[in-house]
Amino acid sequence: MEKIDFSKIATKYEELATVQKSASEVLLKLLKIRDNDDVLDLGCGTGHLTRKIRSLTNGKVVGIDPSEGMIREAVEKSKGINITYEVKGAEDMDYEESFDVIFCNSALQWFKDPEKAIKNCYRALRKNGRIGIQAPAKKIYCPNFIEAIEIVKRAEKTKDTFAHFKEPWFFLETAEEYRLLCEKCGFKVVFSKIETMTTEQTPEQVFKIFSSGAIAGYLNQDYYDVKLTDEYISAFKEIVKKAFEWQSDEKGMVKLKFNRIFLIGVKE
Structure with missing residues (x-):
């Protein structure tokens, strides 16, 4: 059995990541x-x-x-386009005044050492360069997902194994906390706001969105101190799917809510 991670969902990511795409358009407009x-x-x-x-x-x-x-997927899809791709994490960046803009969309929550990563971003920017960050915010980053996971925590087939899950994500509760973090790393923050973004989706679409990111944490062996079984993974997915069905209204639609931080910082 292979663990689920971003490499595994890479081939489906563009099709599934509808929430990331819509929020990213807001970030692009802010960054100019x-x-x-x-x-x-x-x-x-x-x-x-x-x-x-x-x-x-x-x-x-x-x-x-x-x-x-x-x-690998990015390189394949970008053939003939003048883009350089590298396998590298934010904490491993060693760029020195190399960019005017850093675009960070739906990634901050995965940083293992956010302060180090943001300091690396500061170093990578030229004077007057700017960083744009968009990411899920607050522990209740998506009430729909959290509600489904609460059922996983209690269900007979999953509760014992899920008790060994350690969350990999980084969330702050307020726009002020995100601002202070970036200012600590040297940035002048010119915009910082947490917005609740709501879309209407079918339960199937909600599960696809869940599968485009969150599932790479919830069903990743790295974040458990017991071995994951095929039975657990199957039961987990089935419970989450059912939970999204229960969340739907009389028209069969789910009001999917995400709390998202939008932040623009400048290197003066």
């Missing part, structure tokens, strides 16, 4: 990438947004991601 900016896409995944960035600037465009599977 200019036609000569050199841009780093931090946590680029399969490069969907890296290719979008490429269309916005004549400067260099670099995408990095710690997942080899994601980068």
Whole structure:
């Protein structure tokens, strides 16, 4: 049995990551990438947004991601396009004043050492360069997902194993906390706001969105101190699917809510 991680879901990511895409459009508008900016896409995944960035600037465009599977997919999908991709995590970056813009969409929550990563971003930017961050925020980052996981915690088939799960994510509760973190790393924060974004989705679509990111944490052997079994994984998925069905209204639609931080920082 193979563990689930971002490399495994890479081939389906662009099809599934509808929430990330809609929020990313907000971030792009906030960043206002200019036609000569050199841009780093931090946590680029399969490069969907890296290719979008490429269309916005004549400067260099670099995408990095710690997942080899994601980068393989990005390279394949970007053939003939002038983009550089590297397998690299935010904590491992060693760029020195190399970029005008850092675009960080739906990645901050996965950083193991957020302060080190943001300091690396500060070093990577030139003077007056800017970073744009969009990520799930608050422990209750998605009430729909949390409600489903509460059922997993109590269900007979999953409760014993789930008790050994250790959350891998990094969340802060307020826009002020995100601002202070970035200011501690040297940035002048010019915009910081947590918004609740709501869309209407079918239960099947909600499960696909769940599978585009969160499941890579919840069903990852690295975050358990007991061995995951096929039975547990199967029961987990079935419970979560049922939970999303129970959340649907009389029209069969789920109001899917995400709390998201949008932040713009400048290197003065």
